[in-house]
Amino acid sequence: MKRLYKITFLVLAMTMFFASCVKDLDTVPIDPNDLTPDKVYANKAGYNHVLAKLYAGLSTSGQQGAAGNPDISGIDEGFGEYLRGYWYHQELTTDEAVIGWNDQTIKNFHYQNWGSGDVFIQAMYYRIFFQITQCNEFIRESTEAKLDERGITGADRTEIGFYRAEARFLRALSYYHALDMFGNVPFVTEDDGVGKFFPAQIKRADLYLYVEKELLAIEGLLKPARTNEYGRADQAAAWTLLAKLYLNAKVYTGIDNTEFYTKCITFCNKVIGAGYTLEPTYQNLFLADNQNNTNENIFSVNFDGLRTRTWGGTTFIIHAAVGGSMTPADYGVAGGWGGTRTTSALVEKFPDFGDRPWSSPTPKPKGGYPTLYVPGSYQGWDPTNTTTVLKSVGSNNKFEGYLNFADAGTEFKFTTGPNWDVNYGDDNGDGTLEPNGANIVAPDAGYYKINVDLDALTYTKEKTTWGLIGSATPGGWDSDQPMTYNATTGEWEITVDLTAGEVKFRANGGWAINYGDNGGDGILEADGANITIPAAGTYNVYMKLGAPDYTYRIEMFIAPMWDHRAMFWTDGQNLEINDISVFNDGYAISKWKNVTSAGIAGSDGTYTDTDFPMFRLADVYLMYAEAVKRGGSGGDEGTALDLVNQVRIRGFGNDERAKINAADLTLDFILDERARELYWECHRRTDLIRFGKFSTGTYLWPWKGGVKNGATVAETYNLFPLPSSDVSANPNLKQNPGY
């Protein structure tokens, strides 16, 4: 009996102990960075953080910048970034871009030979649905009922209302991309939960109607145009997307109806009437400080070198374009990735390319030569002054350089370091040097060439005046065009009319001291090769001597009319592409940069600050013109011409000569103008399809269809396939025709 009591007691005690331990299994995340929904949506600030992710879904690839904790899996994280994927799909498939890398199936984009197993297509598709499901989740969590439940009222509740409308806009934007690229996709809204189920497939035309309905529904719920914070969508963003939707409606619905173009004009008018203006300088739209272009940018995807990092986005666009002879620093990056170029088809859209001011190559000084310092009365006897020095190019104790002595009777000495420890003078003015010798005297004022040989302990000083000579000059090879010395810049300069031909620099009207340029590197060499002037014009010519390396610049002074938008890098590049893998085949593009409009590098050498204008005013102008030309009403031809001309004038550097006539304004002209204005901005594929020039044989460009001269491809490729992984995973999906 006693034993039974003991046993019963033991069993009871254990039962209680075990029950409490079983409760441990209900643990929730303990990391402050991992939040459960009740904490996330407790207040407006939490909603704001989630909204930030809905936008960031377009620019970052995961929760660690630049990579780590990715949003989608099964793909390299950088490839899985939204904008990079979008760029691949919209640009690499067209005449505007090729890429040289070995990454998986990447070249199939340009060959228009992709399949349903393509990982890049898969990544884009899943990225779109990542956005959609994240937006759905937010929309579910921001219903009136949920806000009531969480006791959120007043101004906070109003603001969350805007957030919710923006989430619906972002979802509509991604569904628009799905509509444009994939057509018939699985369809889920906030009414579908999270788990494992098989979403139904929506027909392309029905998806069109859904996107239209959503955008019209939220038009009035978004903040008025130009009143929201930078980075967030407003009514103008929804209008622009509606305009795009209507302009392409024929492709999406299969119905040919001018009503679409009328609606397109309606929404273009709303945008134009909202007070946007064109940014005066085209290049500024694509620079590190382009967040300042809110006059023109309607909706942008934003990046920041320190705070919004990714291996996609503009970091990709800029790095991939830099290679060959391009200097990475000019693009605000530490190194190029040498990948993307363009085809001759885009270059040919700029018939006047080449009519641009010629200038000599940017000098690339080698530097790093041993220094001999020349303190003297002309510079305050300062041995630490590194601008008044001689250099030994051969590192052989033979030093050379030019010094300007403003006054007669200038005295100076040589020191081997930026101090007086080892110094040389000339005790008896015989051209030999003595340690701690007397000051050397230059009797006349002037620009002196000075040579010192520290092994022989000798030196020479010769006064020089400089001129430009050559077949390109008015005096031919017979007489110099005298140059003048600019004491402020330290350069010899001349403004002169040159013809096509050759020039050299020489001193004192003779050939004893003359400079040309070997290798065309902007560095002068004694007795160097003649410098070629390719075109006639008025030029500013500058020569900077001082200490080696000696450099020069020859710049055209009065420019012809030229299209500033033709930002091709041709140095070392071939116009035609023989091998897509070789960066030097095809002109490189210098449109996108991580430097500010003031020329200052972005905040980081790897990750760029440059934002991506998804929608901007020039696009709306061109859409207006196209909709008018396609028979839409609500606009007029005169306005259309004026808007196109505004775009062109700005593109030509605000040169009124760029205007076209009403007769020139055809639909094909508009397509080409769109290429000129909007290339590498993710519009091209959609535009070519709208014009019936993407697949088939109506328009060929180099390597379309995988053939150098371009080949016809099937219309199948107007739509991308649904990824085979999803077709297998979801029995409701029917593959797009032809795949």
Added chain:
Amino acid sequence: MKKRLQWLRYLFLLLAFASATVVSAQEVTVTGKVTDATDGSSLPGVTVVIKNTALGTVTDIDGKYSVKVNPGAILVFSYVGYQTQEVTFAGQKTINIELSGSVSSLSELVVIGYGTVKKQDATGSVVAIDDKDYNKGAISSPQQLIIGKIPGVQVTTLGGAPGGDAQIRIRGGSSLNASNDPLIVIDGIPIDNAATSGARGSLSMINPDDIATTTVLKDASATAIYGSRASNGVILITTKKGAAGKKFGVDYSGNVSIATVPKTISVLSGDEFTALVKERYPNRPDVTGLLGTSNTDWQKEIYRTGISTDHNIALNGTVSTMPYRLSLGYLYQDGILKTDNMKRTSVGLNLNPTFFKNYLKVNVNAKYIFEKNHFADNSAIGAAIAFDPTQPVNEFRNLGQHYYGGYWAWLQSADTLPVNQATTNPVAYLNLKEDDSKVNRFLGNAQIDYKLHFFPDLRAVLNLGIDYVKGKGTVYIPEYATWTFTDKGQDNTYYQIKNNKVLDFYLNYVKDVKSIYSKFDVMAGYSWQHFYYEANDYKSNVPHDTARTTDITKKKEYYLVSFYGRFNYTLLDRYLLTFTLRDDGSSKFSKNTRWGLFPSAALAWKINEEAFLRDSKVLSQLKLRLGWGKTGQQDITDNWYPYQSVYTASDQYAQYQFGNVWYTTWRANSYDPDIKWETTTTWNVGLDFGFLQDRITGSIDYYIRNTYDLLNYAPVPAGTNLSNYVWTNIGDMTNKGWEFAIDAKPIVTKDWKWDINVNFTYNKNEITKLSLTDDPSYLGVTAGGISGGVGNTVQMQSVGYPMYSFFVYQQVYDNDGNPIEGLYVDRNNDGKIDDHDRYHYKSANPDATIGFATTLSWKKLSFSAAGHAAIGNYVYNNISSNRGVYSNLYRPEGPYLGNVTSDVNDTKFVNNQYLSDYYVQNGSFFKMDYMSLSYDFGNLVKNTLRLGISFTVNNVFTITKYKGLDPELASSDNNRNYTVGIDNNMYPRSRVFVLGVNLSL
């Protein structure tokens, strides 16, 4: 249903109380003499212990002993080299014993989950090995002890880095994405398999010298008692204990070893390189002008001969009734990669006293390990293959920015920025990066084994254990190092803490009911485990720039709660039945799916005990085993909350700008509210046999393992979850295989002994389901990421194929048998070569593995050798596919030059052909793991100071057709996500020459 389960849990406990008897105790002194059965000579030093206690003594110089016992107690006589004998005390005053020489270890106790079993009574597939079977030589981690020793157990070291971390696969592994690592239990504490930051590996922290036995549980009937964590097998490690009754003794073992580089990758020499560049770029002074004038063998520059020492000293004895063992180990190991070094200090203490006349036994283990590392940057290995051999290591110039530490580097132009895309100077990698860590680990448990005073048939065992690891380290790269130049160097500190606790409590009831020739052994228990993880990573540059500084702390935890029971029934000492049941709850799953029930059943029939065989002179043992069981898996390494909706905040680099403010973003993560246990069902048939008085013993096993509801990080239909991949249960897999082991002693004479041990395993793995829909056109999930390009993969997990099957194009060859660049077989005959022409070609996993060991001894001299082999494993030669092309010679982005592997002479490929099956090469191999010669001097001073010396060569040779460095490959990240069969700049395994000394006092 749920209610019933709860009842079931408590039923186990009640079972154990079912009946009870009380026995009184009365102590008597017993004396006796132990002699050798063959020649009658007295045996000194024989251990005499009272069974299930730590009480006992040893025989004196005349073989005599005296010990106090209770009636009914069993005396156990054991002596090295002799068969252990047990005698039940029934009042006799004197017990004289004759011990016969042992050839069989059948009566040895084998550790199983929550208990022990006699080897001959084991019903499951259980293999135990100890000291005498362990691998010899330079062993720095416990896994190395058992390489090639056990059929069905594949141990692959991750390379030649110090610490010797390894991958262990038992019967092929049962999971696709969840862990395939076996559960490792050290003295009752389940160990976390993932390495801690700063540590060389998870097990590398355990001093192999402290390990007594390693037991591998392979089939479900053996493992199911560990239920949820047992799908990949269980390895039980018991550490050395103090011997009861033994006088004070000191053991020392130590060695000095020299590690050499056995082989390097064949690349072009400086002269060959210059010639080839000039040949390929004839009219390109801009290219040939980049050539240097040096002739640098970069691989020679980064490798060295590494010298290591290992010292272990152990003090043991008994203080009153408390046996103890105190051990101290110190390992100093230099990697063959320059600057790579590991130092490990380990202290182990074991106390196993008994109280209340053996009613209470306590076993306390405490291990403290301190590891100090300097990690060499392994990037140097790949860089040494790729770096231009015509450039010098150092370059001394007198200007600016430290000139990149004085290391020659590719610059954009003279005196300017480094070329980001160019290969980094390999020696700079080694010398400019300071990567140091310190890891402290405490592993301790206290086991209290109490035989109830009021019910002595019943034992209550409580085991409390803790495994605490803290790794911390610093990484410093100066701002002028080329490869971090853009980011201005690196100055990071990090730490990681893992604190895992276990509480086990079980009751064990044993009853021998002679009247019905039956023996019952019933056990029921409860287990609670808590896993805690915390890590901090502080990243900055030099000098610290706030915009580049991040400081991230991460924390997570999970719990496992389990109820388990085992019922052993033995009839006529011939028919054995085992039934186990475990009910596991994991906090990784929701309330509805949390509990998993894992049963097993096994039958064994000792056929040789039957009348018709009992007297056989030929057959000494024959046992048939049949087992079935279900085991589970919940070890999702990187997500501990897969069923919960969790939002993850971004770091400071993934913020988003609204207005002029950048906001942290919060992302809703994908989750599966219905995620549940992965289960594996195993069938096992086995036959253990012994002939000629166990001169030949062996076993054969056949198994089928089917895994269902694979825990898979898998794609789900678009739109249904918050990402395209989610942790969920998708897919099934099967492993079938044969295991065969044989141990023979062809020669056993007074002076000569020869022992041969061979084991063979054949395993066939196949994925049987991968998607929710069973769509036959579904290709599968990519795997096998390679170097070169970005995101390229060469493996595909597909239904109908083994895991890690290669997925490549079929190369076309010319008449001379050379591959034609870019030309592949149009396998689907659609006139074009695209994705649809890729095919499954071979797998990275071997069809068969073989282990072999032998020992030959003559008097005091003995020679031993062991090796292992794999057959049918294929390797993707990523080094050749990446470096063996002409286009690597000159890269215009930069520009810079790079070396190529010599096999470019075979392929003549200009551009990389990553997806060609040319690079999938047969990796079958045989490796001689060690050859060792040892001499036992015996006692130098009468009966004391025993000395043995040995000379061992590890990694003696490898026989393989594989053209790369080493076909035996495995690599893993910190989460134990493995890459299998991709040869990509592995840290070479060194050939080691070891001189060892053993001394005991």
